[in-house]
Amino acid sequence: MRIGALVLRIIQQMRRDKRTLALLFLAPLLVLTLMYFIFNSNEPVVTLVVSHSPAELIEKLEAADFDVIEKNDFTIAKLKEQQYDGWLALHNNQVKLTLLNDDPTTARAVMMKLSQVLQPEQVSNMAIMTDYVYGDKDTAIFDTFSPMLIGFFVFFFVFLITGIALLKERMSGTLERLLATPIKRAEIVAGYLIGYGFFALIQTIIIVLFGIYVLDIVHIGSIWLVFLINILIALVSLSLGALLSSFAASEFQMMQFIPIVIVPQVFFSGIFPLDHMAEWLQYIGRIMPLYYAADALNGVMYKGFSFNEILVNLVILACFAIVFIMLNIISLKKYRSL
Numbered sequence: 001m002r003i004g005a006l007v008l009r010i011i012q013q014m015r016r017d018k019r020t021l022a023l024l025f026l027a028p029l030l031v032l033t034l035m036y037f038i039f040n041s042n043e044p045v046v047t048l049v050v051s052h053s054p055a056e057l058i059e060k061l062e063a064a065d066f067d068v069i070e071k072n073d074f075t076i077a078k079l080k081e082q083q084y085d086g087w088l089a090l091h092n093n094q095v096k097l098t099l100l101n102d103d104p105t106t107a108r109a110v111m112m113k114l115s116q117v118l119q120p121e122q123v124s125n126m127a128i129m130t131d132y133v134y135g136d137k138d139t140a141i142f143d144t145f146s147p148m149l150i151g152f153f154v155f156f157f158v159f160l161i162t163g164i165a166l167l168k169e170r171m172s173g174t175l176e177r178l179l180a181t182p183i184k185r186a187e188i189v190a191g192y193l194i195g196y197g198f199f200a201l202i203q204t205i206i207i208v209l210f211g212i213y214v215l216d217i218v219h220i221g222s223i224w225l226v227f228l229i230n231i232l233i234a235l236v237s238l239s240l241g242a243l244l245s246s247f248a249a250s251e252f253q254m255m256q257f258i259p260i261v262i263v264p265q266v267f268f269s270g271i272f273p274l275d276h277m278a279e280w281l282q283y284i285g286r287i288m289p290l291y292y293a294a295d296a297l298n299g300v301m302y303k304g305f306s307f308n309e310i311l312v313n314l315v316i317l318a319c320f321a322i323v324f325i326m327l328n329i330i331s332l333k334k335y336r337s338l
Contacts, residue, residue, distance in 0.1 A: 147301035148294035163241035221300035239324035265290040
Protein backbone atom coordinates (compact mmCIF):
# COMPACT_ATOMS: atom_id res chain seq x y z
CA MET A 1 0.00 0.00 0.00
CA ARG A 2 2.76 2.42 0.91
CA ILE A 3 4.60 1.69 -2.35
CA GLY A 4 1.36 2.16 -4.29
CA ALA A 5 0.74 5.49 -2.57
CA LEU A 6 4.22 6.66 -3.50
CA VAL A 7 3.76 5.60 -7.11
CA LEU A 8 0.40 7.36 -7.26
CA ARG A 9 1.89 10.57 -5.86
CA ILE A 10 4.67 10.55 -8.48
CA ILE A 11 2.17 9.99 -11.30
CA GLN A 12 -0.05 12.83 -10.08
CA GLN A 13 2.95 15.12 -9.68
CA MET A 14 4.12 14.39 -13.23
CA ARG A 15 0.62 14.93 -14.62
CA ARG A 16 0.56 18.43 -13.14
CA ASP A 17 3.95 19.25 -14.65
CA LYS A 18 2.92 19.74 -18.28
CA ARG A 19 6.31 21.15 -19.34
CA THR A 20 8.20 18.14 -18.01
CA LEU A 21 5.81 15.76 -19.76
CA ALA A 22 6.18 17.65 -23.04
CA LEU A 23 9.98 17.58 -22.85
CA LEU A 24 9.97 13.95 -21.74
CA PHE A 25 7.97 12.75 -24.72
CA LEU A 26 8.63 15.33 -27.45
CA ALA A 27 12.36 16.10 -27.05
CA PRO A 28 13.51 12.57 -28.05
CA LEU A 29 11.25 12.74 -31.10
CA LEU A 30 12.79 16.07 -32.12
CA VAL A 31 16.35 14.78 -31.81
CA LEU A 32 15.48 11.51 -33.57
CA THR A 33 13.84 13.44 -36.44
CA LEU A 34 16.89 15.66 -36.87
CA MET A 35 19.18 12.62 -36.95
CA TYR A 36 16.94 10.95 -39.54
CA PHE A 37 17.10 13.88 -41.95
CA ILE A 38 20.81 14.54 -41.36
CA PHE A 39 21.89 10.96 -41.97
CA ASN A 40 19.58 10.70 -44.98
CA SER A 41 20.97 13.83 -46.62
CA ASN A 42 22.14 13.81 -50.22
CA GLU A 43 25.44 12.21 -51.10
CA PRO A 44 28.16 14.87 -51.45
CA VAL A 45 29.12 15.90 -54.97
CA VAL A 46 32.89 16.01 -55.50
CA THR A 47 33.86 19.13 -57.46
CA LEU A 48 37.12 19.03 -59.39
CA VAL A 49 38.63 21.90 -61.35
CA VAL A 50 40.60 20.68 -64.39
CA SER A 51 43.18 22.72 -66.29
CA HIS A 52 44.74 21.93 -69.70
CA SER A 53 43.14 18.50 -69.87
CA PRO A 54 42.23 16.55 -73.02
CA ALA A 55 38.54 15.99 -73.69
CA GLU A 56 38.96 12.23 -73.24
CA LEU A 57 40.11 12.64 -69.64
CA ILE A 58 37.27 15.03 -68.84
CA GLU A 59 34.76 12.49 -70.11
CA LYS A 60 36.27 9.83 -67.87
CA LEU A 61 36.18 12.15 -64.87
CA GLU A 62 32.51 12.94 -65.45
CA ALA A 63 31.79 9.23 -65.85
CA ALA A 64 33.40 8.73 -62.41
CA ASP A 65 30.80 11.13 -60.91
CA PHE A 66 33.07 14.14 -60.66
CA ASP A 67 31.51 17.56 -61.04
CA VAL A 68 34.13 18.81 -63.51
CA ILE A 69 34.83 22.53 -63.99
CA GLU A 70 37.23 23.47 -66.79
CA LYS A 71 39.37 26.50 -65.94
CA ASN A 72 42.81 27.05 -67.41
CA ASP A 73 43.56 30.31 -65.58
CA PHE A 74 43.04 28.91 -62.12
CA THR A 75 44.99 29.51 -58.89
CA ILE A 76 45.18 28.12 -55.37
CA ALA A 77 43.73 31.39 -54.07
CA LYS A 78 40.62 30.79 -56.19
CA LEU A 79 40.45 27.20 -54.96
CA LYS A 80 40.34 28.43 -51.34
CA GLU A 81 37.90 31.20 -52.14
CA GLN A 82 35.42 29.07 -54.10
CA GLN A 83 35.81 25.98 -51.88
CA TYR A 84 36.22 23.41 -54.64
CA ASP A 85 37.38 19.97 -53.51
CA GLY A 86 40.40 19.76 -55.77
CA TRP A 87 42.31 21.09 -58.77
CA LEU A 88 43.85 18.83 -61.41
CA ALA A 89 46.36 20.53 -63.69
CA LEU A 90 48.19 18.87 -66.61
CA HIS A 91 51.25 20.63 -68.00
CA ASN A 92 54.47 19.43 -69.68
CA ASN A 93 53.88 15.74 -68.92
CA GLN A 94 53.16 16.54 -65.30
CA VAL A 95 49.92 15.88 -63.43
CA LYS A 96 49.51 18.10 -60.38
CA LEU A 97 46.63 17.48 -57.96
CA THR A 98 45.89 20.14 -55.36
CA LEU A 99 43.39 19.09 -52.71
CA LEU A 100 41.54 21.60 -50.56
CA ASN A 101 41.45 19.02 -47.73
CA ASP A 102 39.04 20.94 -45.54
CA ASP A 103 37.39 17.54 -45.16
CA PRO A 104 39.94 14.66 -45.25
CA THR A 105 37.17 12.18 -46.09
CA THR A 106 36.35 14.10 -49.29
CA ALA A 107 40.05 14.45 -50.13
CA ARG A 108 40.50 10.69 -49.90
CA ALA A 109 37.41 10.18 -52.06
CA VAL A 110 38.94 12.44 -54.73
CA MET A 111 42.19 10.48 -54.72
CA MET A 112 40.39 7.13 -54.85
CA LYS A 113 38.26 8.15 -57.80
CA LEU A 114 41.24 9.64 -59.62
CA SER A 115 43.23 6.47 -59.12
CA GLN A 116 40.48 4.65 -61.01
CA VAL A 117 40.42 7.19 -63.82
CA LEU A 118 44.17 7.74 -64.17
CA GLN A 119 45.23 4.17 -64.81
CA PRO A 120 48.96 3.46 -64.44
CA GLU A 121 49.46 2.79 -68.10
CA GLN A 122 47.87 6.15 -68.95
CA VAL A 123 50.21 8.17 -66.75
CA SER A 124 53.37 6.08 -66.95
CA ASN A 125 55.18 8.92 -68.71
CA MET A 126 53.89 11.60 -66.36
CA ALA A 127 55.03 12.73 -62.93
CA ILE A 128 52.10 13.03 -60.52
CA MET A 129 52.39 15.48 -57.64
CA THR A 130 49.87 16.00 -54.85
CA ASP A 131 49.65 19.15 -52.73
CA TYR A 132 47.29 20.08 -49.91
CA VAL A 133 45.89 23.53 -49.19
CA TYR A 134 45.05 22.60 -45.60
CA GLY A 135 46.78 19.87 -43.63
CA ASP A 136 48.62 17.05 -45.38
CA LYS A 137 48.20 13.43 -46.39
CA ASP A 138 48.23 12.32 -42.74
CA THR A 139 45.40 14.64 -41.69
CA ALA A 140 42.66 12.71 -39.89
CA ILE A 141 38.98 13.63 -39.77
CA PHE A 142 39.36 14.30 -36.04
CA ASP A 143 41.80 17.12 -36.84
CA THR A 144 39.05 19.04 -38.62
CA PHE A 145 36.39 18.88 -35.93
CA SER A 146 38.51 18.72 -32.76
CA PRO A 147 38.65 22.56 -32.67
CA MET A 148 34.86 22.54 -32.70
CA LEU A 149 34.82 20.25 -29.66
CA ILE A 150 36.65 22.91 -27.64
CA GLY A 151 33.92 25.42 -28.46
CA PHE A 152 31.18 22.89 -27.75
CA PHE A 153 32.46 22.02 -24.28
CA VAL A 154 32.88 25.69 -23.40
CA PHE A 155 29.30 26.33 -24.54
CA PHE A 156 27.82 23.28 -22.84
CA PHE A 157 29.37 23.61 -19.37
CA VAL A 158 28.96 27.38 -19.14
CA PHE A 159 25.30 27.00 -20.14
CA LEU A 160 24.66 24.23 -17.64
CA ILE A 161 26.47 25.73 -14.65
CA THR A 162 25.16 29.25 -15.20
CA GLY A 163 21.59 28.13 -15.74
CA ILE A 164 21.48 25.99 -12.59
CA ALA A 165 23.28 28.62 -10.48
CA LEU A 166 20.88 31.39 -11.51
CA LEU A 167 17.92 29.07 -10.98
CA LYS A 168 19.09 28.52 -7.39
CA GLU A 169 19.35 32.29 -6.97
CA ARG A 170 15.72 32.65 -7.99
CA MET A 171 14.45 29.66 -6.00
CA SER A 172 16.23 30.82 -2.83
CA GLY A 173 14.57 34.23 -3.09
CA THR A 174 17.81 36.13 -3.69
CA LEU A 175 16.61 37.49 -7.04
CA GLU A 176 13.29 38.64 -5.57
CA ARG A 177 15.08 40.46 -2.75
CA LEU A 178 17.31 42.20 -5.27
CA LEU A 179 14.30 43.26 -7.29
CA ALA A 180 12.77 44.75 -4.15
CA THR A 181 15.63 47.29 -4.06
CA PRO A 182 16.00 50.34 -6.35
CA ILE A 183 18.52 48.47 -8.52
CA LYS A 184 17.62 48.41 -12.21
CA ARG A 185 17.00 45.26 -14.21
CA ALA A 186 19.92 46.01 -16.52
CA GLU A 187 22.23 46.34 -13.51
CA ILE A 188 21.09 42.99 -12.15
CA VAL A 189 21.73 41.27 -15.49
CA ALA A 190 25.13 42.99 -15.84
CA GLY A 191 26.12 41.98 -12.31
CA TYR A 192 25.21 38.35 -12.81
CA LEU A 193 26.89 38.19 -16.21
CA ILE A 194 30.12 39.76 -14.96
CA GLY A 195 30.17 37.68 -11.77
CA TYR A 196 29.55 34.33 -13.42
CA GLY A 197 31.47 35.48 -16.49
CA PHE A 198 34.65 35.69 -14.43
CA PHE A 199 34.48 31.97 -13.66
CA ALA A 200 33.36 31.19 -17.22
CA LEU A 201 36.49 33.01 -18.45
CA ILE A 202 38.75 30.92 -16.21
CA GLN A 203 37.01 27.74 -17.36
CA THR A 204 37.41 28.78 -21.01
CA ILE A 205 41.15 29.43 -20.59
CA ILE A 206 41.64 26.05 -18.92
CA ILE A 207 39.74 24.16 -21.64
CA VAL A 208 41.61 25.89 -24.47
CA LEU A 209 45.07 25.42 -22.94
CA PHE A 210 44.35 21.79 -22.02
CA GLY A 211 43.04 21.00 -25.50
CA ILE A 212 45.95 22.59 -27.34
CA TYR A 213 48.95 21.81 -25.13
CA VAL A 214 47.92 18.58 -23.38
CA LEU A 215 45.72 16.83 -25.95
CA ASP A 216 47.75 18.34 -28.81
CA ILE A 217 44.66 19.39 -30.78
CA VAL A 218 45.66 20.85 -34.14
CA HIS A 219 46.45 24.55 -33.88
CA ILE A 220 47.84 26.64 -36.76
CA GLY A 221 46.44 30.14 -36.27
CA SER A 222 46.78 32.65 -33.44
CA ILE A 223 46.00 31.33 -29.97
CA TRP A 224 44.68 34.80 -29.06
CA LEU A 225 42.01 34.42 -31.72
CA VAL A 226 41.13 31.03 -30.23
CA PHE A 227 40.72 32.71 -26.84
CA LEU A 228 38.63 35.50 -28.37
CA ILE A 229 36.27 33.08 -30.11
CA ASN A 230 35.80 30.96 -27.00
CA ILE A 231 35.22 34.01 -24.81
CA LEU A 232 32.43 35.05 -27.17
CA ILE A 233 31.05 31.49 -27.05
CA ALA A 234 31.09 31.63 -23.25
CA LEU A 235 29.30 35.00 -23.30
CA VAL A 236 26.60 33.66 -25.62
CA SER A 237 26.19 30.53 -23.47
CA LEU A 238 26.18 32.58 -20.27
CA SER A 239 23.43 34.90 -21.46
CA LEU A 240 21.41 32.03 -22.96
CA GLY A 241 21.68 29.94 -19.79
CA ALA A 242 20.58 32.92 -17.70
CA LEU A 243 17.63 33.51 -20.01
CA LEU A 244 16.37 29.92 -20.01
CA SER A 245 16.79 29.60 -16.25
CA SER A 246 13.97 32.12 -15.88
CA PHE A 247 11.62 29.63 -17.58
CA ALA A 248 12.61 26.63 -15.46
CA ALA A 249 10.88 25.80 -12.19
CA SER A 250 13.47 23.26 -11.04
CA GLU A 251 16.95 21.95 -11.81
CA PHE A 252 15.31 18.97 -13.50
CA GLN A 253 13.53 21.29 -15.93
CA MET A 254 16.80 23.15 -16.57
CA MET A 255 18.44 19.85 -17.49
CA GLN A 256 15.56 19.16 -19.88
CA PHE A 257 16.57 22.15 -22.00
CA ILE A 258 19.72 20.24 -23.03
CA PRO A 259 18.05 18.04 -25.72
CA ILE A 260 16.20 21.11 -27.01
CA VAL A 261 18.99 23.72 -26.96
CA ILE A 262 22.33 21.88 -26.87
CA VAL A 263 21.93 18.60 -28.76
CA PRO A 264 20.56 20.09 -32.03
CA GLN A 265 23.53 22.48 -32.16
CA VAL A 266 25.95 19.54 -32.13
CA PHE A 267 24.55 18.40 -35.48
CA PHE A 268 25.23 21.81 -37.03
CA SER A 269 28.65 22.49 -35.50
CA GLY A 270 30.64 20.93 -38.33
CA ILE A 271 30.78 17.30 -37.28
CA PHE A 272 28.34 16.69 -40.13
CA PRO A 273 29.04 18.85 -43.23
CA LEU A 274 26.24 21.39 -43.52
CA ASP A 275 26.64 21.72 -47.30
CA HIS A 276 25.56 18.11 -47.78
CA MET A 277 22.29 18.53 -45.87
CA ALA A 278 18.89 19.41 -47.24
CA GLU A 279 18.42 23.13 -47.85
CA TRP A 280 15.87 23.58 -45.06
CA LEU A 281 18.28 21.94 -42.61
CA GLN A 282 20.98 24.41 -43.67
CA TYR A 283 18.66 27.28 -42.76
CA ILE A 284 18.12 25.78 -39.31
CA GLY A 285 21.87 25.39 -38.87
CA ARG A 286 22.48 29.06 -39.60
CA ILE A 287 20.38 30.19 -36.63
CA MET A 288 22.56 28.19 -34.22
CA PRO A 289 25.36 30.07 -32.38
CA LEU A 290 27.61 27.00 -32.43
CA TYR A 291 27.52 26.95 -36.24
CA TYR A 292 29.37 30.27 -36.38
CA ALA A 293 31.59 29.43 -33.41
CA ALA A 294 32.67 26.12 -34.96
CA ASP A 295 33.29 27.74 -38.35
CA ALA A 296 35.53 30.37 -36.75
CA LEU A 297 37.43 27.84 -34.60
CA ASN A 298 37.98 25.51 -37.53
CA GLY A 299 39.16 28.43 -39.64
CA VAL A 300 41.72 29.60 -37.08
CA MET A 301 42.95 26.31 -35.63
CA TYR A 302 42.93 24.11 -38.76
CA LYS A 303 43.17 26.57 -41.65
CA GLY A 304 45.17 29.36 -40.03
CA PHE A 305 42.64 32.13 -40.75
CA SER A 306 43.35 35.70 -39.70
CA PHE A 307 41.10 38.06 -37.71
CA ASN A 308 39.57 39.59 -40.85
CA GLU A 309 38.65 36.16 -42.21
CA ILE A 310 36.58 35.27 -39.13
CA LEU A 311 35.25 38.78 -38.45
CA VAL A 312 31.74 38.00 -39.75
CA ASN A 313 31.45 34.99 -37.44
CA LEU A 314 32.64 37.07 -34.48
CA VAL A 315 30.10 39.82 -35.20
CA ILE A 316 27.26 37.28 -35.44
CA LEU A 317 28.28 35.69 -32.12
CA ALA A 318 28.37 39.14 -30.52
CA CYS A 319 24.88 39.83 -31.90
CA PHE A 320 23.59 36.57 -30.38
CA ALA A 321 25.00 37.63 -27.00
CA ILE A 322 23.45 41.11 -27.22
CA VAL A 323 20.03 39.69 -28.14
CA PHE A 324 20.11 37.19 -25.26
CA ILE A 325 21.21 39.89 -22.80
CA MET A 326 18.35 42.16 -23.89
CA LEU A 327 15.89 39.28 -23.53
CA ASN A 328 17.24 38.67 -20.01
CA ILE A 329 16.48 42.26 -19.08
CA ILE A 330 12.98 42.00 -20.55
CA SER A 331 12.31 38.66 -18.81
CA LEU A 332 12.77 40.30 -15.39
CA LYS A 333 9.61 42.35 -16.02
CA LYS A 334 7.49 39.47 -14.77
CA TYR A 335 9.14 39.83 -11.35
CA ARG A 336 9.08 43.61 -11.18
CA SER A 337 8.03 46.46 -13.46
CA LEU A 338 10.25 49.53 -13.42
